[in-house]
Amino acid sequence: MTEESNAPQELTEEEKALLNASCHSGEAAGPTVLEPNEQSSIKHVIGVVSGKGGVGKSLVTSLLANEANKRGFKVGILDADVTGPSIPKSFGYTNPLTADEKGVFPGQTQSGIKLISTNLMLPAEDMPVVWRGPVVSGVIKQFFNEVNWGDIDYLFVDMPPGTSDVLLTVFQSLPVDGIITVSAPQELVAMIVGKAVNMAQQMDVPVLGLVENMAYFTCPDCGKKHYIFGEPQGAAVAEHYGIPAHATLPIDPAFAALVDAGKIEEYDVEGALDPIIEQIAKTVAK
Numbered sequence: 640m641t642e643e644s645n646a647p648q649e650l651t652e653e654e655k656a657l658l659n660a661s662c663h664s665g666e667a668a669g670p671t672v673l674e675p676n677e678q679s680s681i682k683h684v685i686g687v688v689s690g691k692g693g694v695g696k697s698l699v700t701s702l703l704a705n706e707a708n709k710r711g712f713k714v715g716i717l718d719a720d721v722t723g724p725s726i727p728k729s730f731g732y733t734n735p736l737t738a739d740e741k742g743v744f745p746g747q748t749q750s751g752i753k754l755i756s757t758n759l760m761l762p763a764e765d766m767p768v769v770w771r772g773p774v775v776s777g778v779i780k781q782f783f784n785e786v787n788w789g790d791i792d793y794l795f796v797d798m799p800p801g802t803s804d805v806l807l808t809v810f811q812s813l814p815v816d817g818i819i820t821v822s823a824p825q826e827l828v829a830m831i832v833g834k835a836v837n838m839a840q841q842m843d844v845p846v847l848g849l850v851e852n853m854a855y856f857t858c859p860d861c862g863k864k865h866y867i868f869g870e871p872q873g874a875a876v877a878e879h880y881g882i883p884a885h886a887t888l889p890i891d892p893a894f895a896a897l898v899d900a901g902k903i904e905e906y907d908v909e910g911a912l913d914p915i916i917e918q919i920a921k922t923v924a925k
Contacts, residue, residue, distance in 0.1 A: 673812050674782060676742050679788035681715075683763035683923045685795050685847070686809060686818040690831035693862075695852040696821045697725045698894060700737050700797040703819065704752050706912050707919075712792040715745065718756035719809060720799040722768045722773045727758045731901020736760060742787040749868045750904045753791070775779055776808040782838045793919070801834075810842040816923050817847040819915060820882070824854050824871045829879065836880045842904055847884065848915040849877045854887040884918035887910055 675681045687700040700716060708714045718726040727733065730748040736759045737744050745753040758764050759779065770778070788794070789820060796813065799805050809815060820835045822828045832849060839846050851873030855864040877885035888911055897906050 651820040666856045671812065672814050673784045675788060676784055678741055679786070679791070681783075681788055681791045681794050681814075681815045683793050683919075684813050685919060686798055686806075686815050686844075687795060687821060688798045688806065688818050688835045689800050689821045690834040694800075694821050694831070695888070696720075696800065697729065697775045697797050697896070698903075699819070699821045699850045699888070700795050701726065701729045702888075702906065702908055702912060703915065704793075704795050704831075705750070705904055705906070706908065706916050707793050707795075708750055708752050708915070712750075713751075713790055715753040715788055715791045715794045716755075717779070717794055717796045718754065719782070719796050719805055721778055721781050721805070722769070723755050723799065724756040724758040725766075726754055726797055727756050728764070728901060729898045729903040732759070733764070734759070742785050743784050745788060748904060752904075754790060755786050769794075772804045776812075777806055779805065779808055780812055806838065806879065807842075810839075810844055810911055815844050817845040817919070819848045819850060819919075820846060821850050821852055822873070822876070823852055823864065824868045824873070828872050829876050832876050832880060832882075836882070842858060845922065846880070846882050847918050849873055849885040850912070850915060851876075851885065851887045853890045858915075872887075884914040886915050888912075 660807050673688050687696055687703065689696045697720065702714050704714045716726055718724045727746065730752070732746045732748055732754065734746055736746070745755045746759055757768055761768070794807055798809065813907055818835070818839050822831050836846050851871055853868060854871040854873065855866050857864050873885045873887055888908070893906060897903050
């Protein structure tokens with residue numbers, strides 16, 4: 640694996656060659672889709688993206704993994720948000736990574752979800768990762784093909800926010816079957832979703848679903864729903880962009896409490912994500 644450091648790392652000769660070729664040709668180097676190592680069989684790769692930060696993308700990734708795991712699928716999470724990883728914290732997993740001559744072993748949560756994240760490589764979870772873009776992209780590739788994932792039905796990839804070079808690396812280098820986009824119910828939701836959808840279309844990656852997070856708050860006293868950020872727009876936005884499935888999640892203090900305690904696996908979404916899980920299953924079965 641790439642050696643961790645909280646100082647910028649120099650580019651490898653391979654990275655310098657790729658950048659030099661790109662500069663002279665005016666075009667990106669041709670993408671090569673990676674294969675997992677001999678210790679791994681990854682059937683399907685699902686990306687979870689957002690056009691901006693702060694909408695709960697890592698939370699949605701964790702919940703989707705939980706739901707797939709409950710249905711009996713073998714599940715893994717690749718935390719591609721290298722400089723802002725939060726997946727291990729959600730699951731309460733803190734053990735450092737181990738490896739042998741055949742590769743790196745992922746962490747495994749209490750319910751059996753496998754995960755890999757830069758936070759499992761650092762001596763302290765609050766240590767910053769200050770790496771150049773090409774180094775970050777290289778780490779993500781290593782997370783995919785140098786980790787002994789074993790048998791995985793669904794590998795969920797928690798992307799960093801926006802449409803950065805990391806997203807491009809995942810789309811070009813990993814065999815992505817489709818993406819789930821995450822938003823919040825605000826006026827700029829259509830723009831947020833649109834950026835992710837348009838990039839996915841440019842890369843010929845299908846958009847399988849839209850999860851509108853923080854859509855409402857249910858009063859614990861009267862049971863009435865309050866729309867803190869405005870009326871939910873997920874259904875209309877999904878229809879506008881031709882996204883086949885959508886789901887809404889509430890503002891729920893239990894989310895934060897369980898994530899802080901590292902017990903996100905205990906949260907019950909009560910079927911809210913069923914349309915997304917069913918669409919994923921339907922799409923990859925074709």
